[in-house]
Amino acid sequence: MTRKYCPFSFSCETITQTPRLVASQCPNLGACSELAKLDGDSKAVHLRVAAEDQGPQSLSVSASSAATLMLRQRGCPQDMESLGIRALMEALQASMAELETQMTQFKESYSGQYIAPEGTEVHAYAVKRPYGTYWYNKLAAHREMFQPQTQQRLVRHIHLGKTGESRHTVAQAGIERRNQLTKARTQLMAAKTALENAMAILQTPIL
Structure with missing residues (x-):
């Protein structure tokens, strides 16, 4: 019975550069039959191979290197x-x-402008008077961090006046600038982690 296919899964036509060559006529039939019984790099056999720009040549291969050659073909x-x-x-x-x-454009655009620290927000609060309730704003922090007006220790609040006043609008813009930068930082940290993970993946050995 004529054997049509290589026992090691090579294309006989490709490895020998011989059109319509079947396994039973391939000069590598015996070597490939032996390779199919081997494993790893324990033993080498000789294959007759040819490249498009070269003539036939003998190549010593193990089962592993032959498998690589076959799969690359x-x-x-x-x-x-x-x-x-x-x-x-x-x-x-x-x-x-x-x-x-x-980042350079951001720095230049907001040079000399206020950027609020993390952990601070603008809060509105009500002040009740006999003649009505009035709403004001303050820049509030979760801990004492602001410079005081008169006392010696740091304070947690800076009064900003009514909504729309300069103190309020500048503080609110400072919060928004801070948020822009911290959101960008979060994305950069995620990108840094992703790159570190990619490097770790590439360093993982493959048998």
Whole structure:
């Protein structure tokens, strides 16, 4: 019975560069039959191989290296380019350059402007008078951190007056600037973690 397929899964046509070659006529039939019984790198056999720009040559291979050769010929092998990793790395580098530009623009745009510390918010509070209730605003912190007006120790609140007054609008803008930066920082921290995870994945050995 004519054997049509290689016992080690090679394409006889491809490995020998011989069109329509079947396994029963392949010079590697005996070697591939032996390879199919081997495992790892314990023993080497000789294959007759040919490249498109070269003539036939003898190649000493183990079962592992032969499996690699076969899969690289038939298994649709991939690389960083075909998997999109190289393009993604280039896009990340471009994004980092753009981020640097935006950070510089942010710094220049808000140079000399107020940026509120973390843990602070603008709160509205009511003051009741005999003739009515009035609403005011204050910049509030969870601990004493603001410079005092008169006393020696730090304070937790800065009074900002009524809604729409300059003290209130400037403080509120400072909160929003702070939030922009901390949200950007959160995303950068996530990106840093993702990059560290990617590096750890690439450092994991594969048998």
